[in-house]
Amino acid sequence: MLTRPPTSSANPLDGLTGAGLARGEGAYARWATSIGAMAFSLYILLTAATAWIMPDANWDMLPYLAIAEEGTYPDPQVLHDYAYSTVKAGVSAGDYKALTDDGGGFRSHMTENAADFHSLLGMYRIKFLYAEILSSLSHVVSPVEAMRLVQVFSVLLFGLITLLWLRSEGALALAPVVGAILIMADFGETARASTPDLLCSALFLGGLLAYTRKREVATAILLFLAFMARPDNIVFLAIFAVLLVAFRQRGWGALAGFGASFIAYFAISHWAQHPGWWPHLWFSSIEQHYNMVGFEPPFSVAAYLKAFAASVVRAIGMNSWVGVSVLALAGWFGLERAGFRLDRRAGVLFAALVLGVLAKFTVFPIHDTRIYFPNLLPPFLLLATPLMALWASASRSGHRAALQVIPGDKA
Numbered sequence: 001m002l003t004r005p006p007t008s009s010a011n012p013l014d015g016l017t018g019a020g021l022a023r024g025e026g027a028y029a030r031w032a033t034s035i036g037a038m039a040f041s042l043y044i045l046l047t048a049a050t051a052w053i054m055p056d057a058n059w060d061m062l063p064y065l066a067i068a069e070e071g072t073y074p075d076p077q078v079l080h081d082y083a084y085s086t087v088k089a090g091v092s093a094g095d096y097k098a099l100t101d102d103g104g105g106f107r108s109h110m111t112e113n114a115a116d117f118h119s120l121l122g123m124y125r126i127k128f129l130y131a132e133i134l135s136s137l138s139h140v141v142s143p144v145e146a147m148r149l150v151q152v153f154s155v156l157l158f159g160l161i162t163l164l165w166l167r168s169e170g171a172l173a174l175a176p177v178v179g180a181i182l183i184m185a186d187f188g189e190t191a192r193a194s195t196p197d198l199l200c201s202a203l204f205l206g207g208l209l210a211y212t213r214k215r216e217v218a219t220a221i222l223l224f225l226a227f228m229a230r231p232d233n234i235v236f237l238a239i240f241a242v243l244l245v246a247f248r249q250r251g252w253g254a255l256a257g258f259g260a261s262f263i264a265y266f267a268i269s270h271w272a273q274h275p276g277w278w279p280h281l282w283f284s285s286i287e288q289h290y291n292m293v294g295f296e297p298p299f300s301v302a303a304y305l306k307a308f309a310a311s312v313v314r315a316i317g318m319n320s321w322v323g324v325s326v327l328a329l330a331g332w333f334g335l336e337r338a339g340f341r342l343d344r345r346a347g348v349l350f351a352a353l354v355l356g357v358l359a360k361f362t363v364f365p366i367h368d369t370r371i372y373f374p375n376l377l378p379p380f381l382l383l384a385t386p387l388m389a390l391w392a393s394a395s396r397s398g399h400r401a402a403l404q405v406i407p408g409d410k411a
Helices: 012-053 061-068 076-090 093-100 106-112 114-119 128-137 143-168 172-184 187-192 197-212 216-229 231-246 252-272 277-286 301-318 321-337 344-363 369-375 378-382 384-403
Strands: none
Touching: 012 143, 012 172, 012 187, 061 076, 061 114, 061 128, 061 143, 076 093, 076 114, 076 143, 093 106, 106 114, 128 143, 128 197, 128 216, 143 172, 143 187, 143 197, 143 378, 172 187, 172 321, 172 378, 172 384, 187 197, 187 369, 197 216, 197 252, 197 344, 197 369, 197 378, 216 231, 216 252, 231 252, 231 344, 231 369, 277 301, 301 321, 301 344, 321 344, 321 369, 321 378, 321 384, 344 369, 344 378, 369 378, 378 384
């Protein structure tokens, strides 16, 4: 028959380990806010340093640099030569070869054909704010360094806004957890890529923080700027506006940001000579087309469903945004069941963020995490308030339980 071993035979190492863990727990509880803020700040600084020292040489650098200097080089061939020579001077020889030579495929073709390269720029020109920033910075530093500066600035701004959000909720102790979520959400990879994604995310996060603090003017400005960095954010803004009206929440800043973005979307699309939703989706998710001028493939439900299914498989197997989104929903559900709920204003925003990811994927099924990154962290920051309430409740319960223990009671 199995019996419980006598207490006296317990391994002394177990007691020592338990005492050490208790001391560590007590020390962290005492200094949790400072430790959390310092650990998260260190992570952000390391990420910013990595973005500068070890940037990712991605092909999108070429069209982004081209649209930044179209006014200076109006001729397609001259603009093409400028973009390629600039990237060649700013990256390693191995990286340049990878960007320009794929054995006769898309990249090799674009290296040799200025007209076809120029025909793609409408899909990049629509990121108006990013192009203007690069153009301005290129007068101070080299164009490739300008891209890196934007990334470093975006990392630092994103980190600062995150800390401000946690501080405003009294949740700096959770900063290491937030850092872990960012790691899962490929924050480092997004920081290293020379794209407008992280700049958009930082502005977007600032706009949402302003919304939670009821700073309506700041909300409108920052959400509009995030849209100007990546116009596909119009999907979230539309959903958010509908939910605000449906649930009768005051948020004229968000509504104004949506209204301005809605008007600007059509104006910028026309100015940028964007090829349109279906041709762009065809190029990104179905088949790369070498020349987008006059490219108007007929809409096909079968082709869309095939692209959708392929993107679902790739998103689950290759990317992290699906898992991070499910984790946020699980956290919300668990806290709800425990009786720690979001208030109505935060709940509407949480719903808009989740529905925004689903809607963006449905409208434009592409699997890359960077596309959905702006929506990934805010749900966890919204859950910080009920999570801290749960933490406080657990601490009080534990304290009361400790007081009820009778010294010397062996029962």
